[in-house]
Amino acid sequence: MSNGRKLRVLLAKPGLDGHDLGIKLVARALRNAGMEVVYTGLNITPEETVTVSIQESVDVIGVSYLSGSHLLLTEKIMGILKEKDAGHFKLVVGGIIPEEDIQKLKQMGVAEVFRPGTSVKEIADSIGRMVC
Amino acid sequence: MFEKGFLTQVKKRKTDWLEKKYSQAVERFTERKKRFETNAGIEIDPLYTPDNLEKENYFEKISFPGEFPYTRGSYPIGYRSRYWQPRGYCGFGTSEETNERLKFALQQGEPGLNVIVDLPTSYHGIDADDPRAEGEVGKTGVSINSIEDMRDLFEGIPIDRISITFNTTGLVIMAMYFAMARERGVPFKNLWGTALNNPLASYVSCNSACLPIPEDALRELTDIVEFAVRNLPKWNPMNIGSYEYRENGANAIQELAFMFGNAMAYTDSFIHRGLDFDEFAPKYVFYTSVQTNLFEEIAKFRAARRIWAMIARDRYKAKNPASMIFRIHAQTSGFSMTAEQPLNNIVRETIQSLAAALGGTNSLYTNSYDEALCLPTEEALRTAMRVQQIIMEESGVADTIDPLGGSYYVETLTNKMEERVCRLIKEIDDRGGMVKAIESGWVQSECERSIATYMDRVEKGEIVVVGYNKYQIDEPVQYGVFSVDPKYELKQRNRLKKLRAERNKEEVSKALDMLREAAKGNENMMIPCMEAARARATFGEMTEAIYGQMRSFRSQFKDLKMKMYA
Numbered sequence: 001m002s003n004g005r006k007l008r009v010l011l012a013k014p015g016l017d018g019h020d021l022g023i024k025l026v027a028r029a030l031r032n033a034g035m036e037v038v039y040t041g042l043n044i045t046p047e048e049t050v051t052v053s054i055q056e057s058v059d060v061i062g063v064s065y066l067s068g069s070h071l072l073l074t075e076k077i078m079g080i081l082k083e084k085d086a087g088h089f090k091l092v093v094g095g096i097i098p099e100e101d102i103q104k105l106k107q108m109g110v111a112e113v114f115r116p117g118t119s120v121k122e123i124a125d126s127i128g129r130m131v132c
Numbered sequence: 133m134f135e136k137g138f139l140t141q142v143k144k145r146k147t148d149w150l151e152k153k154y155s156q157a158v159e160r161f162t163e164r165k166k167r168f169e170t171n172a173g174i175e176i177d178p179l180y181t182p183d184n185l186e187k188e189n190y191f192e193k194i195s196f197p198g199e200f201p202y203t204r205g206s207y208p209i210g211y212r213s214r215y216w217q218p219r220g221y222c223g224f225g226t227s228e229e230t231n232e233r234l235k236f237a238l239q240q241g242e243p244g245l246n247v248i249v250d251l252p253t254s255y256h257g258i259d260a261d262d263p264r265a266e267g268e269v270g271k272t273g274v275s276i277n278s279i280e281d282m283r284d285l286f287e288g289i290p291i292d293r294i295s296i297t298f299n300t301t302g303l304v305i306m307a308m309y310f311a312m313a314r315e316r317g318v319p320f321k322n323l324w325g326t327a328l329n330n331p332l333a334s335y336v337s338c339n340s341a342c343l344p345i346p347e348d349a350l351r352e353l354t355d356i357v358e359f360a361v362r363n364l365p366k367w368n369p370m371n372i373g374s375y376e377y378r379e380n381g382a383n384a385i386q387e388l389a390f391m392f393g394n395a396m397a398y399t400d401s402f403i404h405r406g407l408d409f410d411e412f413a414p415k416y417v418f419y420t421s422v423q424t425n426l427f428e429e430i431a432k433f434r435a436a437r438r439i440w441a442m443i444a445r446d447r448y449k450a451k452n453p454a455s456m457i458f459r460i461h462a463q464t465s466g467f468s469m470t471a472e473q474p475l476n477n478i479v480r481e482t483i484q485s486l487a488a489a490l491g492g493t494n495s496l497y498t499n500s501y502d503e504a505l506c507l508p509t510e511e512a513l514r515t516a517m518r519v520q521q522i523i524m525e526e527s528g529v530a531d532t533i534d535p536l537g538g539s540y541y542v543e544t545l546t547n548k549m550e551e552r553v554c555r556l557i558k559e560i561d562d563r564g565g566m567v568k569a570i571e572s573g574w575v576q577s578e579c580e581r582s583i584a585t586y587m588d589r590v591e592k593g594e595i596v597v598v599g600y601n602k603y604q605i606d607e608p609v610q611y612g613v614f615s616v617d618p619k620y621e622l623k624q625r626n627r628l629k630k631l632r633a634e635r636n637k638e639e640v641s642k643a644l645d646m647l648r649e650a651a652k653g654n655e656n657m658m659i660p661c662m663e664a665a666r667a668r669a670t671f672g673e674m675t676e677a678i679y680g681q682m683r684s685f686r687s688q689f690k691d692l693k694m695k696m697y698a
Contacts, residue, residue: 015251015267015268016251016252016255016256016264016265016268017251017268017272018255018337021379021380021381021467021583024580024583025583025587028584028587043256045264067251067268067271067272068267068268068271068272068507068616069267069268069271071267072266072267073267096504096505096506098506115471116470116471116504116505117470117471117472117600119591120587120591121591
């Protein structure tokens with residue numbers, strides 16, 4: 001944003017779960033907030049998530065989990081980001097995340113965790129503030 | 133329905149009432165809204181009177197329970213003999229853990245067993261030892277990788293005497309179940325139950341990674357239905373569902389139209405195969421969502437029965453009355469549950485379940501109030517069942533059949549619902565049928581348009597969601613935990629390892645070759661798939677053998693989504 005271009009966000013749904021209404025609504029809200037959004041669709045692997053993020057040169061990666069595989073998959077994504085020397089991406093996580101896992105995710109390097117009840121506006125504002 | 137003189141009098145007095153009494157009251161107190169409407173946008177008048185049903189022919193449109201067009205109920209007896217079937221689902225870990233739960237459910241007097249299968253198995257057709265399955269095995273359902281898992285799942289359970297339901301779409305799991313029954317010596321004619329098998333809805337909810345193009349998905353479904361019609365008189369091979377559409381944003385009108393769109397696409401495919409409508413249509417079960425707008429939902433059920441009766445009679449020239457009966461399984465709406473003040477969800481569930489009961493559903497699943505927060509806890513599951521039982525046993529709504537039949541409002545709303553749904557069905561026809569409507573992305577974008585409008589109105593506060601955009605409180609949100617122990621994943625992998633080591637490899641690869649050949653050609657895949665299951669081929673291997681020969685919809689679909697949201 002600082003260099004005048006639109007903030008670019010990749011939204012992805014890693015893992016096998018198919019409930020993507022939430023992430024689609026977030027996609028819409030971010031776009032309405034003036035960001036460019038790339039949504040990868042479902043069942044993307046951690047490798048693909050990182051590869052597409054690099055190709056699309058996004059600023060922020062947002063991933064959504066509803067089936068309980070958030071720790072495992074986030075750890076993988078973080079590992080690949082480091083491997084590919086792409087640690088500059090901000091990663092945010094949304095979905096059904098138990099209380100005790102928030103700290104674990106943040107320790108892995110997750111910038112923010114959005115749980116049920118967070119309005120799409122709050123998510124857009126928070127992402128907007130991340131890259132100023 | 134009413135005499136002319138009476139109607140003239142009603143109309144006159146209604147006009148007087150509206151112009152004098154009501155307008156005066158409005159002037160004094162003002163109305164809460166500029167326009168009152170149902171969730172799907174049907175305008176609601178301040179009052180309904182006999183003249184709203186001026187053109188209604190009671191015998192043609194409303195009639196009697198169990199009689200054409202079934203508006204007042206699928207069967208003559210309503211709930212005066214038995215209540216609707218309450219349903220609960222169970223499945224987690226390996227087949228051994230779920231078997232214990234199933235036996236417990238039987239002891240509790242549940243009339244049927246409902247098996248929920250985990251994500252790797254049901255939506256992706258991959259085995260527990262596939263790297264993509266890591267962390268997901270046995271989590272949201274039971275992991276089924278082979279006929280031996282199927283055998284252990286139903287060990288000690290009388291599958292010839294109780295109804296079994298699978299929440300799956302696809303031929304492989306059916307073949308595994310039927311092959312298991314044969315090994316146990318249970319004749320096919322005694323197998324009783326159903327499976328979801330509603331592939332077209334998957335293109336909207338998009339929850340399957342191994343989705344073939346619709347034409348191939350219809351062929352797979354037709355193989356299942358053909359086999360069931362010929363061999364399993366008590367097995368309902370499919371549930372024509374609209375739950376996925378509704379939960380992905382469709383309103384009540386779109387929900388019904390898309391459901392009938394699916395029904396017609398399936399029906400056409402079965403007829404094309406040479407099956408007789410009156411042979412398979414009596415096996416149809418329809419699976420709908422039920423949300424909180426009470427009267428709209430009640431009208432939806434009543435209209436749906438009438439519309440299906442008309443479609444069966446007029447479009448498919450049904451002769452068997454059983455072909456015209458719309459049998460409903462309803463599920464309350466997970467989408468309507470809020471993370472805020474989660475106990476409020478029990479009230480939502482109750483209204484939704486009441487709507488289903490008043491609408492005359494034949495079976496019902498009530499969601500858990502903690503659905504927005506975690507996988508359901510025991511307490512939430514029990515409470516969901518109690519919601520239904522209180523409606524059954526305490527409310528008295530089940531004591532007469534179709535208690536709201538004849539209500540000026542409900543009958544009017546039923547007519548309006550029917551009219552709008554039929555208009556949309558015509559549009560699906562004009563677009564070349566449901567398959568074309570899905571392939572072009574039209575159905576998906578209709579759902580997305582509805583949900584976008586809904587969310588905008590919620591954000592503006594035009595639609596109130598209690599606890600979310602009105603009456604909020606400061607509260608620590610109580611998130612549950614995922615209680616499934618990861619040790620089951622390991623256990624399942626070990627089971628699978630043992631199976632792979634002990635089976636006859638040659639026999640497996642021969643059976644898989646046969647299945648591949650069947651999938652390539654036109655042969656019904658059920659028999660070769662049952663043979664592969666018998667030989668101990670795994671779920672993943674059989675899925676690969678079938679879908680490897682089919683054309684994938686997935687890449688195309690991904691692009692479509694990228695286009696919409698990028």
